[in-house]
Amino acid sequence: MSDWWKTFFDADYIHLWSAAEYAGDIEQQVQAVWELLGLREGSRLLDAPCGYGRLSAPMARRGAVVAGVDQSVEMLAQAERERGDLPVERLRYLRHDLRTPLAEGGFDAAMNIFTSIGYGSEEDDLAIFRTLRAAVLPGGRVVVETMHRDVAVALFSRTLQPAQRLADGTLVVEEPVFDPIAGRVNTAWYWSGPAGQGSKRASLRIYTITELVRLLETAGLRFVSAHGGATTASFRGEGPEMGGRVMLLAEHA
Numbered sequence: 001m002s003d004w005w006k007t008f009f010d011a012d013y014i015h016l017w018s019a020a021e022y023a024g025d026i027e028q029q030v031q032a033v034w035e036l037l038g039l040r041e042g043s044r045l046l047d048a049p050c051g052y053g054r055l056s057a058p059m060a061r062r063g064a065v066v067a068g069v070d071q072s073v074e075m076l077a078q079a080e081r082e083r084g085d086l087p088v089e090r091l092r093y094l095r096h097d098l099r100t101p102l103a104e105g106g107f108d109a110a111m112n113i114f115t116s117i118g119y120g121s122e123e124d125d126l127a128i129f130r131t132l133r134a135a136v137l138p139g140g141r142v143v144v145e146t147m148h149r150d151v152a153v154a155l156f157s158r159t160l161q162p163a164q165r166l167a168d169g170t171l172v173v174e175e176p177v178f179d180p181i182a183g184r185v186n187t188a189w190y191w192s193g194p195a196g197q198g199s200k201r202a203s204l205r206i207y208t209i210t211e212l213v214r215l216l217e218t219a220g221l222r223f224v225s226a227h228g229g230a231t232t233a234s235f236r237g238e239g240p241e242m243g244g245r246v247m248l249l250a251e252h253a
C-alpha cells in the first residue's frame with residue numbers, strides 16, 4: 001500500500017472528512033493553535049500540509065499571512081474555491097511534496113494538523129519535520145497535532161468500532177487492523193449515503209508520544225509541551241481514551 005496517500009485525498013475525502021463529525025470545531029482549533037504558536041496580526045504562518053485550507057483560511061482571516069502547502073491537486077483546488085475574498089497577499093497555496101525542503105523560508109511559525117504524518121516511512125516523517133524546521137526562523141514555533149498509539153490502542157481494545165452517521169445521512173463504517181510490530185493501522189472505510197457509496201484504504205504509522213518527541217528532536221525541533229487534541233490544555237494520558245489526540249508544541253532549536 002505504499003504511496004496510497006498520493007491519490008487518497010480527493011473529492012470523496014473532502015465530502016467525508018470535512019463533515020463536522022470528523023473535522024471538529026474549526027474555530028476552537030484555530031483559537032488554540034493561534035495561542036500556542038503566539039501568532040499576531042501579520043505573523044507569517046506555514047500550514048503544511050494544508051489540505052483544502054480547512055485551517056489556512058480561518059488563520060488568514062484572523063490576520064496571519066498564510067502559505068498553505070500540499071501535494072494534492074484536488075485539495076488545493078478546493079482550497080482555492082473556498083478562499084472567499086482573501087487576497088493572495090494574505091493567503092497563498094503551493095503544491096509541493098513536504099519530504100523535500102521548501103524554496104521559501106523565514107516563517108514565524110508552522111503547523112501540521114489533523115493526522116498529517118505517518119503515511120509513509122519514519123524517514124518520510126523525519127524529512128517532513130526537517131522541512132518545517134528549515135522553514136521557520138530560529139526560535140520559531142511548530143505544532144503537530146495527530147493520533148498517538150495509546151489512544152489508538154485504547155479505542156481498538158473496545159473491539160466494536162462504532163459507525164458514524166454524517167449530517168447529510170451518509171453512513172461511514174471503519175474496519176481497522178492494528179499491526180503492533182510495524183506500529184501501523186491498516187484501515188478501510190466504507191460509506192453509503194445520498195451522494196453515493198464507496199470505500200477507501202489507508203495505512204498509518206501510529207507513533208507513541210515518546211517516539212513523536214524523539215522524531216521532532218532528531219529534526220532539530222526542541223520539544224516544548226504536549227496538549228490534549230487541538231486545545232491549549234495540557235495533555236494527560238488518562239481516562240477511557242488515554243487523553244485522546246495530542247498536539248505537540250516545539251521550537252526551532
Ligand SMILES: C[S@@+](CC[C@H](N)C(=O)[O-])C[C@H]1O[C@@H](n2cnc3c(N)ncnc32)[C@H](O)[C@@H]1O
Binds near residue numbers: 075
Ligand atoms: C488529513 S489531511 C489534513 C490537512 C490539513 N492539515 C487539515 O487540518 O485539514 C492530510 C494532508 O496531507 C497531505 N500530504 C500528505 N503527505 C504529504 C507530503 N509528503 N507533502 C505534501 N502534502 C502531503 C495530503 O495531501 C492531505 O491533504
